[in-house]
Amino acid sequence: MLFSPACERNRSPILAVLRRWLPAGSTVLEVGSGSGQHAVFFTQEIPRLIWQPSEQASGVPPLQERIALEGSLRPAPGSRLLPALSLAVDATxxxxxxxxxxxxxxxxxxxxxxxxxxAFLAGSARVLAPGGRLLLYGPFSDNGVHTAESNAAFDAHLRSLDPAMGVRDTVELHRLAGRSGLEPLADVPLPANNRILIWSRRG
Ligand SMILES: C[S@@+](CC[C@H](N)C(=O)[O-])C[C@H]1O[C@@H](n2cnc3c(N)ncnc32)[C@H](O)[C@@H]1O
Incomplete structure (x- = not known):
């Protein structure tokens, strides 16, 4: 089974943000669920949460392995973890x-x-109900400026592996999100120079 040490470190700070910003009784689509650790943890901690994990086709079998093993272990009251869905965000x-x-x-x-x-931002806007929220966790730069040395080094490392990858900039993300009908709602700082950007789908 896949295991991400980073998920174990960041899951509790992310949980606090989800508790604050997810509407009660939410049905959530997770994009790029990876190992499925977040999906299992959040459905164990937040009541009345329906969580739909997803991955690119090649990532579905290992993700589904965790969901099959752990998905029904102690879910919070009224919460459910659904079987993994195959979703590549650039395939409309x-x-x-x-x-x-x-x-x-x-x-x-x-x-x-x-x-x-x-494509991720546009697709998210399409599947959100009016007023629905997009929550994106990770490291981000602001107007071309990294918020920490470690993020600058991480960005350089990613680009050395593949020039298409790299830490994304909030100015560009907000421009693309606005074009897709998403309005900025919050920008929550989290440990290790990460943040959660939150948008709301225009009604
Ligand atoms: C660094 S991993 C993060 C996994 C997990 N969310 C976590 O926090 O541990 C990045 C994930 O993005 C997914 N991903 C990359 N490109 C994607 C795409 N076009 N559509 C959907 N998922 C994608 C990868 O399959 C991978 O699981």
Whole structure:
């Protein structure tokens, strides 16, 4: 089974943000669920949460392995973790119909190329109910300036692996989000120079 040490470190700070910003009784689509650790943890901690994990096709079998093993272990009252869905955000026909109360994604934007990030924001807006929220966790720069040395080094490392990858800038993310019908709602600083950017789908 896949295991991400980073998920173990960041899951509690992210949980506090979800408790504050997810509407009660939310149905959430997670994009790029990876190991599924976030999906399992959040459905164990937040009551009345329906969580739809997803991954690119090649990532679905290991993700589904965790969900099958841990998905029904002690869910919070009224919460449910659904079987993993195959979703590559740049394939427009793969997106589920929704509507969802929220879309959540962690540490994905810097892995996706710029056009894929645009497709992610547009697709999220399409499947969100009016007033629904998009929550994006990760490291971000502001107007070309990194918020920490470690993020600058991480950005350089990603670009050395693949020039299409890189820490995304909030100015560009807000421009793309606005074009897709998403309004900025919050920008929450978290440990290790990460943040959660939150947008609301225009009604
Ligand atoms: C660094 S991992 C993060 C995984 C998990 N969210 C976490 O926090 O541990 C990045 C994830 O983004 C996914 N991803 C990359 N490009 C994608 C795309 N075009 N559509 C959907 N997911 C994508 C990868 O498959 C991978 O699981």
């Amino acid at each position: 026909d793969a997106w589920p119909a929704g509507p969802y109360s929220a879309v959540f994604s962690a540490n994905t934007a810097h892995i996706m190329g710029e056009s894929t990030v645009a």
